[in-house]
Amino acid sequence: MSLRLAVLGAGAVGGSVVELAAEYGHRVVGFADSSSGVVDAGGIDGERALERKSRDGAVGDDDPDDVLAADYDVLVEATPTTLGDAEPGFSHCLAALERDRHVVLANKGPVAERYADLRRAEEDSAGDVLFEATVGGAMPVLSTVADYGPGHISTARGVLNGTANFVLSRMAAEGLGYEHVLAEAQDLGVAEADPSFDVDGTDAALKCVILANVLSEARGGDVFSLDDAEVTGIKDIPGSALDLATEDGRTIRLIGEATPKRVRVGPRLVPQHGALAVTGTQNIVQFETEHAGQLNVSGRGAGGPETATAVLADVARLNR
Template sequence: MAEALRVALAGLGTVGSGVIRVLEANRALIERRAGRAIEVVAVSARDRTKDRGVDISRFEWIDDTVALADVGADVVVELVGGADGPALALARATLGRGKAFVTANKAMLAHHGLELAEAAEKAGVPLKFEAAVAGGIPVIKGLREGAAANEIARVQGILNGTCNFILSKMEAEGRDFGDVLAEAQALGYAEADPSFDIDGVDAAHKLSILASLSFGTRPAFDDVAIRGIRQILAGDIAEAAALGYRIRLIGQAELGQGGLFQRVQPQLVPQDHPLAHVTGSTNAVVAEGNFVGRLLFQGAGAGDGPTASAVIADLIDIARGEAGPPFAMPVTALADAGPADTGARRGRFYLRFMVADRVGVLAEIAAAMRDAGVSIESLIQRGANPDGSALVAIVTHEAPESAIAAALERLRGSQSLVGEPMWMPILA
């Protein structure tokens, strides 16, 4: 049997410790599948004394994370996180020294993936990142390899477990966003500062990676339109259910003649769509190929076991000698598509207004919609709240997004509105 694959591991948090545990628990199986042993030889983290539930005394300890690139290892695994800083410095150093690199760092890939892919190709070494999107779900491998013969028409998915936990909890219990967010933080599903998750940035990082793999385009995180779930009310959840929909934070990308469309935004999802049935912290991705049809990838999107499993799957590929372009084709073949004009996109929309409960409000809203060229399919007003406001929910016929924006602009500053209106596409 070939010599063991020697691994240097940066980061000993939940996932890093999980990698060590999985390698130990499934050592014999992993060795059979990889064709040789996979052994951690060096580690680096911020605190050497912390009890992580695994024995790290047998590994060489490196205080300077970036120096892991220089130890006697064949591959470096980065689980530190962050778009820049030590993670990026370690990636550059590792690839620059001609060593394989494995990461779960979606932020770094979204911002610097093209640079790192060029470095990996120049050095002739693997750059792998299965764990960067959707935890233990093999969606990267599925798109890069399993669907390689297909032209992908679109990719869409639930890419953040924290948001999906909050929305499905609101749906099941009729509670408002702030209340459920506090519970999610108490349970450890949400960070003390949850902005990265609930404002859609985490999902946007992942979407930019999926879009590149799906369409053969350069990663373009800066072109992702992002809106999170802070504005969702229990009333929105109830109205969506009454209309036959469920609200989910959807990452969606399509490539057309007008450019690359990428968006993360809450949407109304029809109850017969597979993404409508994804609850809790589960992630799911739907891709549509021109010959393979609809593909659904679903499973645990985070956690030590699932994410560590994805990291080790990459290590097994490297141990077997399996490589290939990080983004499914050489960097020189990746297209620079440019962002699509979202205003030209047509669809049906849900709009919600909190309004003063008085005569003439509905007529004012209807007039703004009419003047913008938006046809109303249904309009519902729910009874007054204790503060004197009422909820008005509208579903439109098909219209361009630019018309929706124009209608909302006509209502800007109206004394009839209480707070900002909320609008969501209806997923087709």
């Protein structure tokens, strides 16, 4: 069945959802950035909206609120992740759920910072909330947790930030220092001008908070937010530490770990050729399961089209 999508957020992910939706059999009936919108019950012209956005900064002549008020089946919330109250993303979710519409999140804020509030709103709604795209881009992380059963997974750990991993794997492979590799990553567009969200571990921590919330929920446990995470970034790792690790057949990766009780992110020694030592911007998540040992999922943990496919996988799940 073709579903009608309203897409909020015109960054790389929102834009890619608009571009790919038709290929996956769905119709985008509304699209908004923070200050403009375009609504068409027959399906917007996505290409035109994106062209206009890059030309004059607006996706269309309508108001963003018109998109939120449009007649859609699924709200795709892909506005930037915000911390604390997770606004305006959280209110967007609420507005959709109050109208008994489904919500698919690419924005980590509502599930990392206000998980309990969001689940309560979902309970009162005929709509469901899915958020595969918030953890590990294209990788089937949360769907694997859902299928396997979150109550039968004790730990999820892995490399959940491609920028930090690119920097660490280049430092180890080339023997270069942090500042040098970071500047290179910025030149390549792998790191942002302000890379703190990635290199401080915040982005990986948000993903681990989301995983911990899902694992904990299955056991009736605590709800986590970023404040509950123990986070150390990669800025203070000297090149000499990587050299020493290499001599010992190991390397250093920024590893996030989520259990039903705890969230931690920090640099860890891992075997040089082991599953966790992915290179470049690659991500991996390793699940410790109750009856099946370790399960690993790896792939591109970020990127517009990649993350959009996770959004569209959630839409497909809602459609079943």
